[in-house]
Amino acid sequence: MAPHPATRRATLADLGLTPRAGANPAIIGITADSRAVQPGFLFAALPGSRLHGATFAATAIEQGANAILTDSAGARLLPPGPVSVVVVEDAREAFARAASLWFGAQPARMVAVTGTNGKTSVATFTRQIWEALDHPAINIGTTGVEGAWTAPSAHTTPDAFTLHAMLAAAAEAGVTHGAMEASSHGLDQRRMDGVRLCAAGFTNLTQDHLDYHHTMEAYLEAKAALFTRLLPDDAVAVVNLNGAHGSDIVELCLDRGLPTMTIGHGQGADLRLLSQRYDATGQDLRFSWQGQPYMTRLNLVGGFQAENVALAAGLAIASGDDPQAVFATLPKLTGVRGRMQLAATRTNGAAVYVDYAHTPDAIETALKALRPHVMGRIIIVFGAGGDRDTTKRPLMGAAAAAHADVLFVTDDNPRGEDPATIRAAIMAACPDATEVGDRAEAILRGVDALQPGDALLIAGKGHETGQTIAGQVYPFDDVEQASVAVAALDGVI
Ligand SMILES: CC(=O)N[C@H]1[C@@H](OP(=O)(O)OP(=O)(O)OC[C@H]2O[C@@H](n3ccc(=O)[nH]c3=O)[C@H](O)[C@@H]2O)O[C@H](CO)[C@@H](O)[C@@H]1O[C@H](C)C(=O)N[C@@H](C)C(=O)N[C@H](CCC(=O)O)C(=O)O
Ligand SMILES: Nc1ncnc2c1ncn2[C@@H]1O[C@H](COP(=O)(O)OP(=O)(O)OP(=O)(O)O)[C@@H](O)[C@H]1O
Numbered sequence: 288m289a290p291h292p293a294t295r296r297a298t299l300a301d302l303g304l305t306p307r308a309g310a311n312p313a314i315i316g317i318t319a320d321s322r323a324v325q326p327g328f329l330f331a332a333l334p335g336s337r338l339h340g341a342t343f344a345a346t347a348i349e350q351g352a353n354a355i356l357t358d359s360a361g362a363r364l365l366p367p368g369p370v371s372v373v374v375v376e377d378a379r380e381a382f383a384r385a386a387s388l389w390f391g392a393q394p395a396r397m398v399a400v401t402g403t404n405g406k407t408s409v410a411t412f413t414r415q416i417w418e419a420l421d422h423p424a425i426n427i428g429t430t431g432v433e434g435a436w437t438a439p440s441a442h443t444t445p446d447a448f449t450l451h452a453m454l455a456a457a458a459e460a461g462v463t464h465g466a467m468e469a470s471s472h473g474l475d476q477r478r479m480d481g482v483r484l485c486a487a488g489f490t491n492l493t494q495d496h497l498d499y500h501h502t503m504e505a506y507l508e509a510k511a512a513l514f515t516r517l518l519p520d521d522a523v524a525v526v527n528l529n530g531a532h533g534s535d536i537v538e539l540c541l542d543r544g545l546p547t548m549t550i551g552h553g554q555g556a557d558l559r560l561l562s563q564r565y566d567a568t569g570q571d572l573r574f575s576w577q578g579q580p581y582m583t584r585l586n587l588v589g590g591f592q593a594e595n596v597a598l599a600a601g602l603a604i605a606s607g608d609d610p611q612a613v614f615a616t617l618p619k620l621t622g623v624r625g626r627m628q629l630a631a632t633r634t635n636g637a638a639v640y641v642d643y644a645h646t647p648d649a650i651e652t653a654l655k656a657l658r659p660h661v662m663g664r665i666i667i668v669f670g671a672g673g674d675r676d677t678t679k680r681p682l683m684g685a686a687a688a689a690h691a692d693v694l695f696v697t698d699d700n701p702r703g704e705d706p707a708t709i710r711a712a713i714m715a716a717c718p719d720a721t722e723v724g725d726r727a728e729a730i731l732r733g734v735d736a737l738q739p740g741d742a743l744l745i746a747g748k749g750h751e752t753g754q755t756i757a758g759q760v761y762p763f764d765d766v767e768q769a770s771v772a773v774a775a776l777d778g779v780i
C-alpha cells in the first residue's frame with residue numbers, strides 16, 4: 288500500500304466536508320482508525336458492526352486529532368472539546384469521498400464487477416485483455432492487486448482509505464486501467480464510494496453471506512447499489528443475462544436510463560454465446576457481437592468461463608477499446624490461480640482440479656462444468672467456512688451430492704467455529720459422503736480414489752495459502768497438497 292502522504296495538507300472544505308460550527312481547519316492526515324491518529328489528523332468515527340468508532344474519539348483527540356467526521360449516533364458519543372466536528376447522515380460514504388479527494392489520482396479508466404461468483408475471474412480477464420492491448424492495467428480483489436502495479440489485500444474490496452491510497456499509487460506509477468471487485472460487504476459499507484467508474488459488470492446473484500445481509504432481497508439491494516448509486520449517468524452497465532437476477536439488474540439500469548450492454552446465451556444479448564466445444568485444455572467458442580458471428584479459442588476449462596470472458600470483453604469495450612481488437616486478445620487469456628486449475632495428474636491419467644467454489648451455486652457450476660471433460664467419475668473434496676452464512680452448508684452438501692459421484696467432506700477455514708459442527712451441517716444433506724476432518728488427509732483419500740478416466744475437484748480454497756483455525760493461520764495450499772498426494776501415491780513428482 289502507498290505510504291500516507293505526509294506532505295499533503297487540505298482543509299475540511301477541500302474534502303467536501305462542512306464542520307458543524309464555523310471552523311475549517313487544515314488537516315495533514317485522515318484515518319478511520321483511532322490507533323493511526325497523529326497530531327493534525329481528521330479522525331473518521333464510523334459506525335461498525337461491533338461498535339461505533341466514536342467510542343474511540345477521546346483517544347483520537349488525545350493523540351492530536353483536530354477534526355472528527357461522524358454521524359448523528361456518533362455525535363452523541365463525542366466528548367466535549369475544541370476539535371471541529373462534521374456530522375453527516377452517512378459517515379462511511381463521506382469518508383470514502385473525502386479519501387478519494389485526499390489521494391486524488393485514479394487510473395483514468397476504472398471498472399467494477401459485482402455478483403456472487405465470478406468477480407475475481409472477470410476482473411482478472413479484464414486486466415489481461417487490457418494488458419494484451421498495451422494498456423498499463425491492474426485488477427483489485429480477492430487475490431490482491433495484480434498487473435502493472437501490485438500489492439497484497441486483506442479484503443476483496445479494500446476499505447476506503449486503503450483503496451483510494453492504492454488507486455493513487457497505481458495511477459502515479461502509470462496505471463491507466465483498473466478493474467476492481469465490488470463485494471456486497473464493500474458496497475454496503477461504502478468502501479468504494481468516490482471511485483470514478485466508466486463501467487460496471489454483473490455476473491449473477493445466488494445464496495451467500497446471509498449471515499451479514501439476512502435476506503436475499505437485502506443481498507440483491509447491496510449488489511444493485513453499484514448500478515443504482517455508484518455508476519455515473521454516462522457509464523455503461525454490462526450484465527450477464529444468464530446469471531441469476533441479471534434481468535433484475537438490467538431493469539434497474541434501464542429505469543435509470545443507463546447505457547446497458549448485455550451478454551448471454553439467449554437471443555437479444557449484445558454479446559451472444561452461440562456454442563462451445565470442449566476438449567482437454569479448454570474450449571472453442573462461437574459467439575456474436577451485434578449480430579456478427581466470431582470464433583475464438585479459450586484456453587480455459589469450464590463452460591461458465593465463457594460467460595466470465597464475455598463479461599470481461601464487454602467491460603473492455605465499455606471502457607473504450609475497439610471490439611475487434613478486444614476479441615483478438617481472447618485466445619491469450621490464462622486461467623486465474625485456484626479457479627478450475629489443473630493442479631496435478633495421476634500416472635493413470637486422472638486429473639486433479641483446484642477450484643474456489645464456496646457457495647452452493649459455485650459447487651453446482653464447477654461440477655457441471657467438469658462433466659464434459661470427464662469420462663469416468665467425479666470425486667469432490669470440500670467443506671464450508673466458519674463464521675460465515677450457516678444456511679449455505681446443507682445446500683453445498685446437496686449440490687455436491689447431486690453433481691458428483693464420490694464425496695469427501697472436510698474442513699475449509701473453520702475460523703472460530705467447531706469444525707465438526709460445520710461438517711455435520713453439510714453431511715446432513717449428503718449422508719453418503721465420507722467425513723475426513725483433516726484437509727490434507729481428505730485430499731490424499733480423494734486422490735487415492737481416482738481411477739483411469741476419473742477427475743477430482745478440490746473445492747473451496749482456490750488460491751488461498753493458509754487455513755484459519757481458531758484464530759491461527761496454518762500454511763495450507765490445495766494445489767501443493769494435490770501434488771504431494773499424487774507424488775506420495777504414484778511415486779513421482
Ligand atoms: C463485517 C465486516 O465486513 N467488517 C469490516 C468492518 O469492521 P466493523 O464494522 O466490524 O468495525 P468495528 O470493529 O466494529 O469498528 C468500527 C470502527 O471503529 C474503528 N476502530 C476500531 C478499534 C479501535 O481501536 N479504533 C477504531 O478507531 C474501526 O476502524 C471502524 O471504523 O470494517 C473493518 C475495517 O474496514 C473491516 O476490516 C471488517 O472486515 C472484517 C474483518 C471481515 O471479515 N470482513 C469480511 C466479511 C468481508 O468484508 N468480506 C468481503 C468479501 C465477501 C465476498 O466474498 O464477496 C470483502 O470485501 O473482503
Ligand atoms: N460465472 C460464474 N457462474 C457461476 N459460478 C462461477 C462463475 N465464475 C466462477 N464461478 C465459481 O465460483 C468460484 C469463485 O470464482 P471467483 O473467484 O471468480 O468468484 P468471486 O465472485 O470473486 O468470489 P469471492 O466472492 O470469494 O471473491 C469459481 O472457482 C467457480 O467455482
Ligand SMILES: N[C@H](CCC[C@H](N)C(=O)O)C(=O)O
Pocket residue numbers: 443645671672673675699700747748751
Ligand atoms: N470472500 C469469501 C471467501 C470464502 C472462502 C472460503 N475458503 C471460506 O473460508 O469460506 C468469504 O469471506 O466468505
Ligand SMILES: [Mg+2]
Pocket residue numbers: 406407408428429430443468
Ligand atoms: Mg473474488
